[in-house]
Amino acid sequence: MKPRNLFDVAVVGAGMVGSACALALARSGLRVALVEEHAPTAWNAADEVDLRVVAIAPSSVALFERLDVWTAIRSARAGAYRRMYVWDSGSGAQIDFDAADGGSAELGFIVENRLIQHALWQALQAEPGVSLRCPARVVGTDDDGDTRVLRLDDDGRIVARLVVAADGASSPLRQLLGIGAGGHVYDQHALVAHVRTERPHEQTAWQRFLPGGTLAFLPLADGRCSIVWSLPPAECRRLREIDETTFLQELGCAFDFRLGPVLSTSARAEFPLRLLLAERYVAPRFALIGDAAHQVHPLAGQGVNLGLRDVDALVEAIGGDAERDAGAVTSLRRYERRRRSDNTISAWGMDGINRLFRSEFEPLVFARGLGLRAVNALGPLKQLIVRHAAGR
Ligand SMILES: Cc1cc2nc3c(=O)[nH]c(=O)nc-3n(C[C@H](O)[C@H](O)[C@H](O)COP(=O)(O)OP(=O)(O)OC[C@H]3O[C@@H](n4cnc5c(N)ncnc54)[C@H](O)[C@@H]3O)c2cc1C
Numbered sequence: 001m002k003p004r005n006l007f008d009v010a011v012v013g014a015g016m017v018g019s020a021c022a023l024a025l026a027r028s029g030l031r032v033a034l035v036e037e038h039a040p041t042a043w044n045a046a047d048e049v050d051l052r053v054v055a056i057a058p059s060s061v062a063l064f065e066r067l068d069v070w071t072a073i074r075s076a077r078a079g080a081y082r083r084m085y086v087w088d089s090g091s092g093a094q095i096d097f098d099a100a101d102g103g104s105a106e107l108g109f110i111v112e113n114r115l116i117q118h119a120l121w122q123a124l125q126a127e128p129g130v131s132l133r134c135p136a137r138v139v140g141t142d143d144d145g146d147t148r149v150l151r152l153d154d155d156g157r158i159v160a161r162l163v164v165a166a167d168g169a170s171s172p173l174r175q176l177l178g179i180g181a182g183g184h185v186y187d188q189h190a191l192v193a194h195v196r197t198e199r200p201h202e203q204t205a206w207q208r209f210l211p212g213g214t215l216a217f218l219p220l221a222d223g224r225c226s227i228v229w230s231l232p233p234a235e236c237r238r239l240r241e242i243d244e245t246t247f248l249q250e251l252g253c254a255f256d257f258r259l260g261p262v263l264s265t266s267a268r269a270e271f272p273l274r275l276l277l278a279e280r281y282v283a284p285r286f287a288l289i290g291d292a293a294h295q296v297h298p299l300a301g302q303g304v305n306l307g308l309r310d311v312d313a314l315v316e317a318i319g320g321d322a323e324r325d326a327g328a329v330t331s332l333r334r335y336e337r338r339r340r341s342d343n344t345i346s347a348w349g350m351d352g353i354n355r356l357f358r359s360e361f362e363p364l365v366f367a368r369g370l371g372l373r374a375v376n377a378l379g380p381l382k383q384l385i386v387r388h389a390a391g392r
Pocket residue numbers: 012013014015016017018035036037038053054055056113136137138139166167168169172173190192228271289290291292298300301302303304305306307
C-alpha cells in the first residue's frame with residue numbers, strides 16, 4: 001500500500017506537453033500530481049481565434065485520440081491541411097506533399113494552443129488519478145533517495161517517486177537541478193497574425209523560403225491563414241508596427257501573391273526564437289520533457305509534436321505498472337535514450353535548413369535548387385519525409 005500523500009509522479013507545468021503527460025500517466029494507472037502556476041484561459045467558440053496556433057502531426061493526433069480529447073478539439077475548431085507547398089525565392093525551386101500520396105486523408109491540423117490546453121484541462125479535472133495544484137509555483141526541490149520533494153510558493157509540499165518538468169523553455173526546475181542547456185539565440189523573431197486572402201487556402205500549408213527567414217501561411221478552420229514569418233528582429237518589429245495597408249502590401253509581396261492580395265489582418269504579435277537543448281534529460285527521480293528539454297526553430301512546425309513524442313516515450317518507459325517504482329533509474333535512462341537523439345537531430349536539422357535557405361551565396365542557391373527539384377521528383381523519398389514529419 002502506498003501512503004496517501006505519496007504520488008507516483010508529480011508533473012510541473014500544465015502547458016500542452018505537461019497536461020498530456022499527466023493525463024497519460026494517470027490513465028496508465030499511476031497516481032499523479034500536476035502543479036501549474038497560472039490556470040489555463042478557458043476556450044470559447046465565440047472568442048476570436050487565438051494568435052498562438054500549432055501544426056499538429058498525426059503522431060500527436062494519435063496521442064490525443066488515446067487520451068479521449070481529440071473529438072472535442074477536432075469538432076471545436078481544428079483546420080486540416082491536406083497538402084504542403086514549399087518554394088524557394090532564391091532558386092525558384094519548389095516541393096509539394098500530398099496526404100493522398102501517403103494514403104492519408106490529411107497531413108495534420110492547425111489548432112489553437114489554447115484550445116488544446118482547454119480540452120486537456122477539462123479532461124484532467126474529471127480524472128480521478130490526477131490531483132491538480134493550481135495556482136501554485138514550484139520554488140524548490142530535494143532528492144530524498146526514494147522520493148523527490150517539491151516545495152511550493154504557498155508553503156505546500158508534494159512528495160513523489162518521480163518529478164517530471166514540463167515547465168517550458170526557461171524551465172526553473174532544469175535550473176534548480178543544475179542541468180545545463182546548449183544552443184543559441186536566433187537572429188530572427190517570429191511575426192504571427194491571422195490574415196484573410198483573396199483566394200481560398202485550399203487546405204494547404206504554404207511556405208516560402210526568403211533570405212530573412214521562412215514565411216508560412218497555415219490554413220485555419222475559419223478560412224483565414226495563420227502566418228508565421230521569421231525575420232531579423234529589427235525587420236520583425238518594423239513589420240509589426242507599420243500601418244495595416246503597408247503591412248498587407250509587403251506581406252502579399254513576400255508571399256508572391258500566391259493566394260492573391262492579402263485583404264485584412266488580425267493584431268500582430270512577435271516571438272523571439274532560439275535553439276535550446278538540455279545537456280541531460282534525467283537526474284535522480286527527475287525527467288525533462290517538452291520545451292524544458294528542447295526548443296527548436298518553428299520552420300517545420302515540430303516543437304510541441306516532439307514534446308508529445310517525449311510523453312509517449314516516458315509513459316512507455318515508466319507507465320503501466322502501478323506497483324513499479326516510477327522513478328527507477330533504468331526506466332529514466334530508457335526514456336532519455338529514446339528521445340534525446342531524436343530531438344537533437346530534429347533541432348539541428350531545422351537549424352541547418354534555416355541556414356541553408358537563408359544563404360544568398362550563388363553556388364549554394366543553385367545546389368539547393370537542384371536538391372529541392374530532385375527530392376520533388378523522387379516519390380519514395382518524399383513519402384519518407386512525410387512519414388518522418390508525421391512521427392511514424
Ligand atoms: C511562433 C511559434 C510557432 C510555433 N509553431 C509550432 C507548430 O506549428 N507546431 C509545433 O509543434 N510547435 C510549434 N511551436 C512550438 C510550441 O509552441 C512549443 O513547443 C510548445 O508550446 C511548448 O509546450 P510546453 O508544454 O513544453 O511548454 P509551455 O507551453 O511553455 O508550458 C510550460 C508551463 O509551465 C508552467 N510553469 C513554469 N514554471 C513553473 C513553476 N515553477 N511552477 C509551476 N508551473 C510552472 C507555465 O506557467 C506553463 O504553463 C511554435 C512556437 C513558436 C514560438
